[in-house]
Amino acid sequence: MSEMWxxxxxxxxxxxxxxxxxxxxxxxxxxxxxxxxxxxxxGIEKISEDRHxxxxxxxxxxxxxxxxxxxxxxxxIASEEALHLEPPERAQYLRVLCDEFQRIASHLMWYAAFxxxxxxxxxxxxxxxxxxxxxxxxxxxxGARMTYEYMRVGxxxxxxxxxxxxxxxxxxxxxxxxxxEYDQLCLxxxxxxxxxxxxxxxxxxxxxxxxxTGPMLRSAGQKRDLRKDRPYAVxxxxxxxxxxxxxxxxxxxxxxxxxxxxxxxxxxxQVLDWLDRHPGxxxxxxxxRWLGAPYAPVGKEGYLLKxxxxxxxxxxxxxxxxxxxxxxxxxxxxxxxxxxxxxSPVFANISAARQYLVGYHVADIPPIxxxxxxxxxxxxx
Amino acid sequence: xxxxxxxxxxxxVLGDRLLGVxxxxxxxxxxxxxxxxxxxxxxxxxxxxxxxxxxxxxxxDWTDHREVFYVVWSDDRREYLFLSTDVPADxxxxxxxxxxxxSANWHEREAWELVGIEFxxxxxxxxxxxxxxxxxxxLLRSFKLHEPEELExxxxxx
Numbered sequence: 001m002s003e004m005w006x007x008x009x010x011x012x013x014x015x016x017x018x019x020x021x022x023x024x025x026x027x028x029x030x031x032x033x034x035x036x037x038x039x040x041x042x043g044i045e046k047i048s049e050d051r052h053x054x055x056x057x058x059x060x061x062x063x064x065x066x067x068x069x070x071x072x073x074x075x076x077i078a079s080e081e082a083l084h085l086e087p088p089e090r091a092q093y094l095r096v097l098c099d100e101f102q103r104i105a106s107h108l109m110w111y112a113a114f115x116x117x118x119x120x121x122x123x124x125x126x127x128x129x130x131x132x133x134x135x136x137x138x139x140x141x142x143g144a145r146m147t148y149e150y151m152r153v154g155x156x157x158x159x160x161x162x163x164x165x166x167x168x169x170x171x172x173x174x175x176x177x178x179x180x181e182y183d184q185l186c187l188x189x190x191x192x193x194x195x196x197x198x199x200x201x202x203x204x205x206x207x208x209x210x211x212x213t214g215p216m217l218r219s220a221g222q223k224r225d226l227r228k229d230r231p232y233a234v235x236x237x238x239x240x241x242x243x244x245x246x247x248x249x250x251x252x253x254x255x256x257x258x259x260x261x262x263x264x265x266x267x268x269x270q271v272l273d274w275l276d277r278h279p280g281x282x283x284x285x286x287x288x289r290w291l292g293a294p295y296a297p298v299g300k301e302g303y304l305l306k307x308x309x310x311x312x313x314x315x316x317x318x319x320x321x322x323x324x325x326x327x328x329x330x331x332x333x334x335x336x337x338x339x340x341x342x343x344s345p346v347f348a349n350i351s352a353a354r355q356y357l358v359g360y361h362v363a364d365i366p367p368i369x370x371x372x373x374x375x376x377x378x379x380x381x
Numbered sequence: 382x383x384x385x386x387x388x389x390x391x392x393x394v395l396g397d398r399l400l401g402v403x404x405x406x407x408x409x410x411x412x413x414x415x416x417x418x419x420x421x422x423x424x425x426x427x428x429x430x431x432x433x434x435x436x437x438x439x440x441x442d443w444t445d446h447r448e449v450f451y452v453v454w455s456d457d458r459r460e461y462l463f464l465s466t467d468v469p470a471d472x473x474x475x476x477x478x479x480x481x482x483x484s485a486n487w488h489e490r491e492a493w494e495l496v497g498i499e500f501x502x503x504x505x506x507x508x509x510x511x512x513x514x515x516x517x518x519x520l521l522r523s524f525k526l527h528e529p530e531e532l533e534x535x536x537x538x539x
Contacts, residue, residue, distance in 0.1 A: 038510040045495075046519050050526050081406065208434050208456070211484025222456070229459045230407065315405070315452075317436075317461070326436055326452060339520075343437035343452070343488075351487040380510055 017376030040380040048340040061147035064378035069102040070320040078327040082314030091155035106321035117370035155283035196250040200368035210352035214323025219252030226319040250371040344378040411463040435482035440496030477503035
């Protein structure tokens with residue numbers, strides 16, 4: 001039979017965003033794939049060179065629209081390293097609070113989209129319903145549900161509203177019970193297991209060779225989590241386990257993400273307890289004035305006052321819900337970063353698509369790509 | 382884990398082409414090398430030092446020259462290592478790392494199209510984020526954000 005290229009995308013239910021998966025098929029078999037990206041390229045790295053440090057945070061939310069906090073945190077750590085700033089401890093805990101709630105929201109979004117790819121409609125609605133509870137929490141202390149602009153170089157914008165921690169604990173209780181139901185719906189279903197077992201297998205050595213990180217790597221049994229290996233913020237003071245599976249297939253990725261949500265709940269309970277006991281400032285004092293008061297113009301030139309920042313490079317790496325994200329911020333003494341470079345985990349995970357798609361059937365593409373958890377915003381930037 | 386002595390490990394392999402080893406916070410360090418020693422260095426870093434995971438490749442335009450930097454990770458040591466080399470702006474060539482770390486493939490495509498670094502012997506140097514035929518290098522300092530460029534976009538597959 002002759003081979004032919006077909007386009008899955010840029011408008012296709014499988015893609016979850018704007019990108020195009022070109023597939024070379026021979027009958028029903030996948031012979032080769034060629035992902036095409038760039039439909040969502042906004043030039044975030046270039047725009048960052050033209051903005052003040054705090055103004056880049058707005059762009060970070062748009063980098064990955066389901067994991068905005070993780071990207072804000074990534075950029076903030078690198079900037080603080082480049083500018084030699086130290087945030088107060090309460091701000092660090094608040095950032096972990098944001099990160100972990102974001103991980104739950106992102107994984108719930110993934111769960112909803114993934115099960116819908118498999119043709120299961122009810123879990124999709126359950127996932128979206130429960131994600132909304134987390135978004136409500138975000139709204140209560142940032143004012144926004146997706147694009148928060150909450151973290152600041154030197155701390156966070158504001159403290160939690162009264163009664164937040166009790167409300168958050170109720171949400172965590174609710175979610176813990178729902179996770180059991182999710183597993184009953186999916187793992188308890190023979191159809192789900194037959195659809196997902198031994199599908200899209202990518203072994204740990206191939207993951208490392210092709211730069212794959214995050215839940216995909218951990219589903220292959222490799223214990224690697226930057227929150228443990230290279231702790232940032234206050235992760236080294238909190239207790240949690242790294243979620244692992246060993247099947248390296250679609251089911252394994254499901255198991256890892258579900259376990260990560262449970263571990264996030266565990267982390268969040270510790271963080272909420274700490275926040276209850278330790279009131280304090282959330283933004284460093286003695287900041288350069290424009291960093292401390294992001295909404296107030298300073299002087300006639302607005303923010304553009306002459307400053308002498310130390311030249312240097314800031315590097316940060318965080319465990320984003322999709323994998324390892326990195327930022328490389330070069331500071332040359334001006335009020336803008338000289339160069340900002342981001343590493344998106346999904347970028348690397350998609351670049352290895354040939355490794356986990358070739359040899360399977362065309363009908364297997366939606367569940368496999370669904371298990372990768374694609375967010376095009378951060379691939380294209 | 383014991384800090385690795387990069388100069389002792391890489392000096393014999395690279396000789397003069399090892400330009401310096403600097404400390405970098407929370408990492409194994411930062412190696413500056415001459416671009417002609419790229420492949421020897423990559424091989425030594427991956428096989429002798431155990432940095433098997435290439436996280437990213439990026440380019441920086443310093444107007445008079447360009448810098449290519451690599452971030453690699455070792456699962457045994459649990460730390461990052463930074464490699465960087467300078468290339469002249471009028472001859473921005475460096476050997477591709479794709480043969481050593483296949484994950485470099487897409488990162489190099491991006492650095493090529495956005496910063497204009499030419500990666501020799503790259504298996505698949507095509508546009509990734511910008512359209513085919515896009516001749517600008519947006520991350521160069523000479524590319525101004527506020528001056529719109531006229532562009533005719535070619536469709537890829539007709």
